[in-house]
Amino acid sequence: MTGPANFSSDNVTGAAPEILEALLRANAGPQTAYGEDEASRRIESRLAEVFETEVGVVPVATGTAANSLALSVACPPYGVVYCHERAHINVDECGAPEFYSGGGKLVALPGEGAKITPETLEGVIGGAGIVHHAQPAAVSISQVSEVGAVFQPAEIAALAEVARRHGLAFHMDGARFANALVSLGVSPAEMTWKAGVDLVSFGATKNGAFAAEAVLLFGRMRDKLEELRYRRKRGGHLFSKGRLLSVQLEAYLAEELWLRNARHANAMAKRLSEGLAALPGAALLQPVEANMIFARLPAPVVEGLRAEGNRFYDWPFESPNEVRLITAFCTTEAEVDGFLAAARRLAGAEAAA
């Protein structure tokens, strides 16, 4: 039997054991500081292998740092980044992209499933070359989206084509990169540069690292690597003991840990969502494509689960009894099943009441 579950987010977890062990192994002995350690030097070629192309790599510790640094080399101070109105960069980073770009502007677009569409994007891009208007500079999507949707490679390519036609850089916030990847069953290349993505915030923290992300630059965007390194230092994101980041990333990519973790988290989400959907009076509000669940549950179920110590967020604050649940690499079947058993019991209590 297990205690109450915490489905608040995939960042309430600690680090995966494999990553902790790698840190322990890498701790001994001196290493050149500031990203010149041995693992840092290996990580670029490892990612090139994973992505089947040359890639510029800048490891950082947080997703906000990765996103805002990426956008800082894609958007001038007088530039515009187009994104979904619910995008993390738009609503959850306290203005970090504006800060790092030196005052760039985010233009927020609507779209089902927190996904922007080529039509909406095409319709809003404007003002290029007109001095009164902030200048179109970049497009950013979140893969997985903020409500759990996964962009198909063809959807990415269609958006990237609009971006390309207007000369805009195309950025992917991959805080849940691996969860999307295993959901799609495609290669990292197919989900990114082959579909027209120029910059990726490659997240590992939510999927097993303690604090490790990397900005990835593809194609011509690799020309920005040197600038990005100055901006990282200037943002206070160059770690002196750089092995802390590089070793996490290396272990994350070793022996498919990242894929195994993501497959597990997604499987737990599937199990949890199917159980919830089967409750009387419950409904899934979004398709469950990765490790995020949005559901409407009967009020006594929500209240009861919380009263028993389980944790999850109300979402999106618009309606009673709509909740968000997120599973992680370390979520256990027992946790899911215990939670579902409680929910069923509470739903039954409701029915009987």
Next chain:
Amino acid sequence: MTGPANFSSDNVTGAAPEILEALLRANAGPQTAYGEDEASRRIESRLAEVFETEVGVVPVATGTAANSLALSVACPPYGVVYCHERAHINVDECGAPEFYSGGGKLVALPGEGAKITPETLEGVIGGAGIVHHAQPAAVSISQVSEVGAVFQPAEIAALAEVARRHGLAFHMDGARFANALVSLGVSPAEMTWKAGVDLVSFGATKNGAFAAEAVLLFGRMRDKLEELRYRRKRGGHLFSKGRLLSVQLEAYLAEELWLRNARHANAMAKRLSEGLAALPGAALLQPVEANMIFARLPAPVVEGLRAEGNRFYDWPFESPNEVRLITAFCTTEAEVDGFLAAARRLAGAEAAA
């Protein structure tokens, strides 16, 4: 016997075992993200205890983040920070303080031992209330200084008095806070707020943490705590898995680890510097007050030590055979003695040549 030594910096080390063990212990189970974990909630009261006063605490992962965030709440975009011309904030952070303050200006002052003096400071502060001039806003010192000198509490108080008279905030870059503290043998309170310090970048990374620092706010400066938290998030420095930082800091402060580590590093520096000073043709260029050594060594000694794999920096790039060596919490007597033995052998070889 030991291999070659690496005295390049105190940040070429890994983490202290006590800190790694604390991370391992703290890894299990969910914790609320974004600095709301249990250790984060404990760390403020622990630091209040250590500093014998209420203190606003904002943990971050790098010294550059700590310095530039601290200055961002002490210096408006049109403000001036006075500091030594060799200060880390002036020459080693790629403009991070300018970035975080929104374009503030650093005015660089001369001074022996990389320490500014009250007279120089008093002489340069000007322009207050005159709209043409960037406005005096803050003073920053490094404790330990960039060439290894330690400010006495009375020296700090004298500088702080100038700052106070002109209405300036007083910041201490404490990247090597503990090394200075044990060198002085005073209390944390005596070295900081009792001497007039308003903000401290409290460094742990160089003295045993993997990546952990904290901005400390004393007295009225605690009113800036909320602003500082927005700026941290916006700078990408709020860790989702906040325990990574808080647990390092907690272990660092537990059972006097920080003081023990610093005493050891300083003792190793003393041992190493005394051995070097005794070499024929060698001279110490700065008093060794903490864990940094600046010395002139005979050319064959420098070359020979490097040829045998030892690592240290030429410093300050002005003269041949002037070098910097830094010891750390994990430097061993054997390393020091092996290095000195090699140096003596090489110096003898020189004498014989």
Next chain:
Amino acid sequence: MTGPANFSSDNVTGAAPEILEALLRANAGPQTAYGEDEASRRIESRLAEVFETEVGVVPVATGTAANSLALSVACPPYGVVYCHERAHINVDECGAPEFYSGGGKLVALPGEGAKITPETLEGVIGGAGIVHHAQPAAVSISQVSEVGAVFQPAEIAALAEVARRHGLAFHMDGARFANALVSLGVSPAEMTWKAGVDLVSFGATKNGAFAAEAVLLFGRMRDKLEELRYRRKRGGHLFSKGRLLSVQLEAYLAEELWLRNARHANAMAKRLSEGLAALPGAALLQPVEANMIFARLPAPVVEGLRAEGNRFYDWPFESPNEVRLITAFCTTEAEVDGFLAAARRLAGAEAAA
């Protein structure tokens, strides 16, 4: 008879003769530079008289400077300004508010007549005190709005009440302040601080000055006057020959020039719009409340008027034959009547065709 008319904007005009003459008179003799000239010293008390209250005054030369400087003291770098999606600050200033606020964020709201409503505003304000979200800081409205609508004092008061309840500063972009004022027939005080407005960009350029605006600070916002002066200098907006700005403003406010100019421009808009509305196949798209006209005209009328050298903009680029026409202080009845005569002729040609 007159030549073709230019109704592109009220800024295609030169300066009013009264203002030029004042400049000529004020040109002789030395005057202390940088806003310490005699007229600059008089302008604050003159505006206090006009507004029936103490007011902080910072003259600048452009509306973009006035808006972005005003917002820079109302919105921290991590703050949000709420405005209409068509607001000049949002779409026509190339990101100046973001620049001057150090990276603040504009959240764009919908609303009929380019006016935001209390309900929409209330519904979108959020995230206060939550470190992930840019912080609600200010509301900005344009009086006259970007499609020619005028806010009633009661409408302003209702928005200001929402702002006040959430602790937000309330800014009015008054590029066409006088046109709105005479349209309403209220006092400057009633249209601003008595209705809850904290900061005004008081525009004179569009209504007879060559290049003169002023940021006005009311009530507690006057505490920001000193900061605003540093920011003006730092933005390059402090004129050495300050009389150029102050004399324009003084002449603008003398002998009701500003009110007479605005009344005339509005009257010309009324005359023009009534004539256009009477054309077969024509329709006004917005009520004409000040000096801006938005109309749908038959295609041959639009084409014919342009072919004959008349100038005006297509607006808002969404539909064929929708145009914007703006009258100014120097628009003549003859110009209006000549334009209307041509339009009628062309409309008749259409009818006959």
Next chain:
Amino acid sequence: MTGPANFSSDNVTGAAPEILEALLRANAGPQTAYGEDEASRRIESRLAEVFETEVGVVPVATGTAANSLALSVACPPYGVVYCHERAHINVDECGAPEFYSGGGKLVALPGEGAKITPETLEGVIGGAGIVHHAQPAAVSISQVSEVGAVFQPAEIAALAEVARRHGLAFHMDGARFANALVSLGVSPAEMTWKAGVDLVSFGATKNGAFAAEAVLLFGRMRDKLEELRYRRKRGGHLFSKGRLLSVQLEAYLAEELWLRNARHANAMAKRLSEGLAALPGAALLQPVEANMIFARLPAPVVEGLRAEGNRFYDWPFESPNEVRLITAFCTTEAEVDGFLAAARRLAGAEAAA
């Protein structure tokens, strides 16, 4: 006979009559706004003629705007601008260059006559390619310097050669461009691009305009013209009634007004300085090469002149009785002679006392 003289600065004057008259002539009739007026379209080719080469031109109203906009396209946010410690950009613009560059850093150098030397410059440039250091980006000199010295073309070329070798842009703050030019008796080309200057802040305000300057871009730097235009708009420096700026510049360059004005101001400075130097107990502190005089005068002379209403600055605040006097295009011989007569009288009174 004349009243007291005002030698505080060349910006305490009004505008030259020729410039006012041109504004009057240009005032009538509509002109396309935002720098698309007829005079704006002529000014680029006129300046190309004056400078004997293609030139990118961006008119603005203030010297601070010109300097900081120029540097904003020459210095990235993580860049360094090298300049003299007394440079206007360093001490008199309230941090505008830091603001416009997004946080760039000014490194202040010493030098006689407020002129930096190639040796000093060469000695301080460093850190290129090293991520810890703000990156060398530009050099800026003031022609005339802040203490009245004029750079010879060969001196400029020597500095520019250092800049070129390190890949730095070379900027000239030409607030007193014409005064230097006529002092040297060379062509505008010889004083700028032929000597290696890439960007010029071409000042007219101090020499007869009301408020008109222009950023000039030479050679490859012209590629930055579009970026500069966005930055001008975003800085609030794009005038809607653009003719105000362009007409001033056009009249300034017509019929050698700029050269005649500068020759006159310089001649008046010569006359004034020779008279002062002949006073008993007086001495010139700097050679008088343009229109600025730095002198030590007997205390009773200084006090007496001020008591009689004359105005000039103490300078540089270091010693009693050291003053700065600046002549302008409209300084009259009678003013100079009246001032000198008073000084002689006061000096005699001193001798007799």
